[in-house]
Amino acid sequence: MAGKVLSVVNMKGGVGKTSTVIALAETLATDPACSVLVIDVDTQANASYCIAGDSALTEIIKSDKTIDDFFYWRLVENDRRSIEPYINENISLVTHLNRPLKISLLASSPYLRITEREIIYNLTTRNLSMEAIEGRTVNLLTPMMDQLRQSYDYIIFDCAPGISAFTTAAMMISDHIVVPTIPDFLSTLGVAAFTASILKEIRQKRPELSANVLIARKNNTRHHAQYHNIIIDKAKLSSGTFGVFDTVIPESTAMAQAMNLIDGTYTQKYSKLSDVLSNLAAEIRGLK
Numbered sequence: 001m002a003g004k005v006l007s008v009v010n011m012k013g014g015v016g017k018t019s020t021v022i023a024l025a026e027t028l029a030t031d032p033a034c035s036v037l038v039i040d041v042d043t044q045a046n047a048s049y050c051i052a053g054d055s056a057l058t059e060i061i062k063s064d065k066t067i068d069d070f071f072y073w074r075l076v077e078n079d080r081r082s083i084e085p086y087i088n089e090n091i092s093l094v095t096h097l098n099r100p101l102k103i104s105l106l107a108s109s110p111y112l113r114i115t116e117r118e119i120i121y122n123l124t125t126r127n128l129s130m131e132a133i134e135g136r137t138v139n140l141l142t143p144m145m146d147q148l149r150q151s152y153d154y155i156i157f158d159c160a161p162g163i164s165a166f167t168t169a170a171m172m173i174s175d176h177i178v179v180p181t182i183p184d185f186l187s188t189l190g191v192a193a194f195t196a197s198i199l200k201e202i203r204q205k206r207p208e209l210s211a212n213v214l215i216a217r218k219n220n221t222r223h224h225a226q227y228h229n230i231i232i233d234k235a236k237l238s239s240g241t242f243g244v245f246d247t248v249i250p251e252s253t254a255m256a257q258a259m260n261l262i263d264g265t266y267t268q269k270y271s272k273l274s275d276v277l278s279n280l281a282a283e284i285r286g287l288k
């Protein structure tokens with residue numbers, strides 16, 4: 001097995017990154033042969049909450065089994081501990097055809113923000129630049145990913161809005177970047193800024209990295225239809241810098257409500273959206 005690594009990113013907040021991570025992880029895992037690891041690198045810990053639920057996440061945070069603790073020990077204290085004890089194996093309570101979805105979680109916590117600051121402070125006082133800090137994170141994650149690829153078919157990073165050292169590192173070690181965006185004026189500006197600056201910079205080091213925009217939260221207005229077309233045109237003009245998935249996630253209360261369903265069946269959770277999501281999963285499986 002050599003799993004694929006995806007990062008779901010957008011500097012803009014509230015565009016549907018976490019909802020995409022959860023829906024995609026759960027849809028991919030409806031295939032009984034498919035195992036998924038979600039890595040939450042957002043201090044909001046929304047993806048962790050959506051997968052583990054409140055009480056399990058509280059336990060995980062209390063017992064320091066979160067990614068910030070791992071980063072702290074590895075990056076600040078130079079400890080050699082391995083990632084495995086931090087992974088909550090098959091934690092999903094969602095079932096499909098009477099079988100729990102094979103979704104594991106490397107959870108985040110609100111302390112990630114503090115840890116990131118501490119790491120940056122600690123390493124800058126050792127005269128390391130931000131680039132060097134990102135480099136250290138990449139050097140830590142690269143062999144770890146090679147190992148995790150042997151255990152999971154898909155490893156999906158839920159990234160925070162804005163750009164942090166951890167988001168940059170996640171993109172650097174990914175095979176594919178998924179950029180959910182709302183097809184409106186401001187979000188389209190955000191995509192243009194992302195592809196022109198951050199993606200360009202990362203591509204200099206990782207020319208083979210693929211990036212695709214996912215139109216999310218699309219409504220039936222002319223404004224959304226217009227900006228959907230503008231994004232498609234920009235992708236065509238980008239000479240392969242980024243593509244656009246054919247699948248579109250509609251603005252729908254069902255999607256917002258699904259994030260609140262920690263257990264139950266996949267079909268109950270996504271009844272109205274399951275066709276859309278299975279199309280998205282097929283496009284993800286088809287990424288080269």
Ligand SMILES: Nc1ncnc2c1ncn2[C@@H]1O[C@H](COP(=O)(O)OP(=O)(O)OP(=O)(O)O)[C@@H](O)[C@H]1O
Nearest residue numbers: 013014015016017018019161217250251252255256
């Ligand atoms: N397709 C959709 N239809 C309706 N509501 C949606 C849809 N996708 C996401 N939402 C809602 O929009 C809000 C933002 O979604 P989400 O948290 O997935 O975005 P995000 O990009 O991860 O945000 P952040 O940048 O804060 O991490 C949430 O309230 C979510 O329930």
Ligand SMILES: [Mg+2]
Nearest residue numbers: 017018042046
């Ligand atoms: Mg989010």
